[in-house]
Structures are given as structure tokens and as C-alpha cells.
Amino acid sequence: MKTRQLSIYRGPCAILTDLNLNIPQGQWTSIIGPNGAGKSSLLQAIAGLLRHTGSLSLDGIELSTLTRKALAKKLAWLDQQGGSSPEEFGDSLSVYDTVMLGRLPHQGWLHLPSEADHISVEKALQQTDAWHLRYRPLQQLSGGERQRVLLARLLAVDSDILLMDEPLANLDPPHQADFLKWQGNLLAQGKTLVTVLHEIHFALRADHLIMLDKGRLHFQGSSQDPRTHQALIELFDGRIRLEKLGNDWVAIPS
Numbered sequence: 459m460k461t462r463q464l465s466i467y468r469g470p471c472a473i474l475t476d477l478n479l480n481i482p483q484g485q486w487t488s489i490i491g492p493n494g495a496g497k498s499s500l501l502q503a504i505a506g507l508l509r510h511t512g513s514l515s516l517d518g519i520e521l522s523t524l525t526r527k528a529l530a531k532k533l534a535w536l537d538q539q540g541g542s543s544p545e546e547f548g549d550s551l552s553v554y555d556t557v558m559l560g561r562l563p564h565q566g567w568l569h570l571p572s573e574a575d576h577i578s579v580e581k582a583l584q585q586t587d588a589w590h591l592r593y594r595p596l597q598q599l600s601g602g603e604r605q606r607v608l609l610a611r612l613l614a615v616d617s618d619i620l621l622m623d624e625p626l627a628n629l630d631p632p633h634q635a636d637f638l639k640w641q642g643n644l645l646a647q648g649k650t651l652v653t654v655l656h657e658i659h660f661a662l663r664a665d666h667l668i669m670l671d672k673g674r675l676h677f678q679g680s681s682q683d684p685r686t687h688q689a690l691i692e693l694f695d696g697r698i699r700l701e702k703l704g705n706d707w708v709a710i711p712s
């Protein structure tokens with residue numbers, strides 16, 4: 459995916475300006491930056507939810523020229539904190555039916571879910587360790603349980619590109635480790651992953667980093683490149699240091 463001179467608007471105001479980004483296909487890209495930098499807005503614009511000027515293309519095709527259904531099949535999006543308020547799902551929508559909503563782009567108008575839809579929903583709920591919750595109303599779940607269900611809904615879409623805004627929110631360490639495992643499986647299947655993460659040590663597990671600051675691109679590059687590490691330290695005003703622990707980088711506030 460590529461952007462050229464991309465500017466993103468909320469109402470009349472540009473939240474992000476002049477972004478020239480390369481999001482490598484079949485890799486994991488993490489977007490990081492301080493609060494208010496525009497990370498969520500960038501994901502929302504890619505998902506077709508915010509007005510933009512400039513180019514936002516996939517394989518040379520402008521995303522804005524795709525129909526909503528075609529875009530929904532190509533891209534799945536997890537909003538920040540599971541996004542939508544619990545009320546949006548109604549009082550009684552079950553976990554199973556919530557995840558089935560992820561299959562809508564594959565279903566015809568008023569068609570009942572197919573065998574393939576049911577298989578995808580079960581697989582997704584198993585992957586996020588939420589299958590045992592399937593009969594529960596979404597509204598009654600804890601924050602972490604709810605996040606695992608919304609991650610399952612994202613997986614059920616079976617899209618080529620997965621956009622995730624703070625996917626680790628509310629997850630305990632074992633479920634964070636599970637997340638990394640199934641991310642690895644998705645990458646092995648050739649999927650493109652784009653995450654917004656505040657946890658820098660997780661962001662550094664990605665292949666590619668995009669750093670935003672005050673609505674502009676600060677730096678983009680490989681997560682293993684020393685220039686990326688230097689840019690990351692500058693992004694946070696020198697208030698972090700990076701240290702290697704085994705194969706992983708950790709960021710220590712300083």
C-alpha cells in the first residue's frame with residue numbers, strides 16, 4: 459500500500475498532511491507516535507472512513523474507487539478500544555453473532571450464513587481463545603474478553619489487510635503472547651498487518667515502523683535499522699532508551 463501527498467481531514471481541518479508512506483505488502487507495519495499525532499486518523503482514512511486528498515493506493519488502484527463491499531473484503535479494521543460503544547451492539551447481541559458480523563462482506567443481501575461463514579467464526583473465536591464465550595452477550599464481558607471477541611470479528615473477515623488500532627488493549631500477558639503467535643501465522647499466509655501500538659517493545663517486533671508526530675511523518679524504516687532506533691528516541695524527545703533483551707528490543711522510559 460502506498461500514499462502520496464496524503465492529507466487527512468476531520469471537518470475542514472487537516473489532521474495529517476503530506477504523507478508519503480510505503481506499507482509493505484505481506485509484512486507487519488507498526489504506526490507509533492505521541493498522543494494526538496494522528497495514528498488512529500491514519501488507520502481510519504485507510505479504512506475509508508475519513509476524507510482525504512492525495513493518493514492512497516493498493517496495487518496501483520486508488521482505494522477510494524473501490525465499492526464499500528470490495529473495500530470491506532480487502533481490509534478489516536479494529537477500532538481503538540474495540541471502538542464502538544457497547545450500546546452500538548445492543549443489549550443482547552451474542553459473542554457468536556458479533557463475530558458473524560465480520561462475515562457480512564462475504565454474504566449476499568438477506569442470505570443466511572453459509573457453512574464456510576460458521577467455520578470462519580468458530581476458527582476465529584478459537585484463535586483468540588473466546589470460543590467458550592460464544593453464547594454470552596457482548597455487553598457483559600470484561601474489557602479483555604471483549605477485545606478478544608472483537609479481534610475474532612476482525613479475523614473472521616479473512617481480508618488480505620488487517621488494520622488494528624491498539625489491539626493489545628486490555629489483554630493479559632498470555633493473550634498478548636497468543637496475539638504475537640497468530641500474527642506470525644497471518645504473516646505466513648501472506649497477510650499485511652498494520653497496527654497502532656503504544657507498547658514500543660511490541661511495535662519493534664514489526665518489520666516496518668512508521669512514526670508520526672504532530673500530523674506529519676517523522677520517520678519510516680525497518681525496525682532493526684539503527685537509524686530507525688535513533689529516530690524513535692528523538693520522536694519521544696530522548697525520554698526513552700532502547701536495549702536488546704535476547705532477540706528483542708525493549709524501550710525503557712528515562
Ligand SMILES: Nc1ncnc2c1ncn2[C@@H]1O[C@H](COP(=O)(O)OP(=O)(O)OP(=O)(O)O)[C@@H](O)[C@H]1O
Pocket residue numbers: 468473491492493494495496497498499500
Ligand atoms: N472526532 C474528532 N473530531 C475532531 N478532531 C479529532 C477527532 N478525533 C481526533 N481528533 C483530533 O485529531 C488529532 C489526531 O487524533 P488521533 O486520534 O488520530 O491521534 P492518535 O495519534 O491516535 O492519538 P492517541 O495516541 O492519543 O490515541 C488530535 O489532535 C485529535 O484531537
